[in-house]
Amino acid sequence: MYWTEFLTVALIHLLAVASPGPDFAVVLKESVAHGRRAGLFTAWGVGTGILLHVAYSLLGIGLLVSQSVLLFNLLKYLAAGYLVYIGIRALRARPAPELALPQADGVLRTARAAFVAGFVTNGLNPKATLFFLSLFTVVINPHTPLTVQAGYGLYLAVATALWFTLVALLFSHDRVRRGFARLGHWFDRLMGGVLVLLGIKIAFSELR
Template sequence: MSFYAQILSITIIQLVAIMSPGPDFAIICRNSLVYSRRTGIYSALGISLGILVHVTYTLVGIGVIISKSIVLFSFIKLLGAAYLIYIGYKSLKAQPSGKINATKSKHDLSRQQAIRIGFITNILNPKVTLFFFSLFTQVISPNTPVSIRALYGLQMFVFTLGWFTLLAVAISHPIVKKRFLSMSHYIEKTMGVILIALGIKVALESARY
């Protein structure tokens, strides 16, 4: 595969992976609708920082250890599942908070909380670990310099941040939020059910290479 063909293939694979619905997508939808655009964008930043961690350990070879160790992979998988179920449970337990402004929720999260939720959701997602392991061992040529591989990782960071920021901006648009305003409490509960379902799905999935 030529260098330019490799770049095109990796770009397409990355975009498809980022836009595919999953835990990251659900968290952005939840935080942007239930809280605010600001919270959604900071959650996107947290997810993107998680991507950098995946890139780093894959480049230094730890990704191979994680993907090949059943015990370690299962531990990360169960931690990620537990976290999604925990966030979902909190959403189910949420109480109505009265009228909420269309651009900012009354009980908005802090910047640190939003980043932390996005980061933990991504870093504990075992499918992201497998994605990077597959990308760097099966798609990218073994002869590709480490610096170029790092650039591919940085590209994934930029794509992730851009896509989820756009998603947060779109979902938190005043017109969109206004339509869901009267149902905000039920939306949070629905997102809670979705997150719990995703957590259970993650826990039951087996590693596939």
């Protein structure tokens, strides 16, 4: 009965998640700079962040945020500040020792830190807020049972985690990382610059 609606949601999500953005940038950075374990936990953090968007969309809080300039601005400045913060840290990366795989700052990345990086990057993204708001108010019929909508949300979280897991597995492969190692800290600085620019872009985004 709800297959058509589900397939529509899945297609829209596929197009959205495949589009490069803060989530892709942070998973790529963690995977190359800190290895597979960090990349995977970052990917799972991003996927878990989706559940946050789904939860407030089902509760109607997303609608409140979309109608409040103050709340929207608060959210976007938090997101922008976080991206700029981790971007600046990456910009300050130092050269890695010769023959070693790149480590952004010479410090082993913990699973918790990597997970938090992914979760916060996704959870504070105001664009994601508006995406899920439109998804749950325009695409999904309001008469669709909440249990079915929650099922959609669970799928979106799992699909997102799986997509970025693939990204993490690809870019954390030793051959790939050793290829990036030729650029060493310059790659990390490049990704830091991308994150800073994404943060600035979010900071200047407007509620439509």
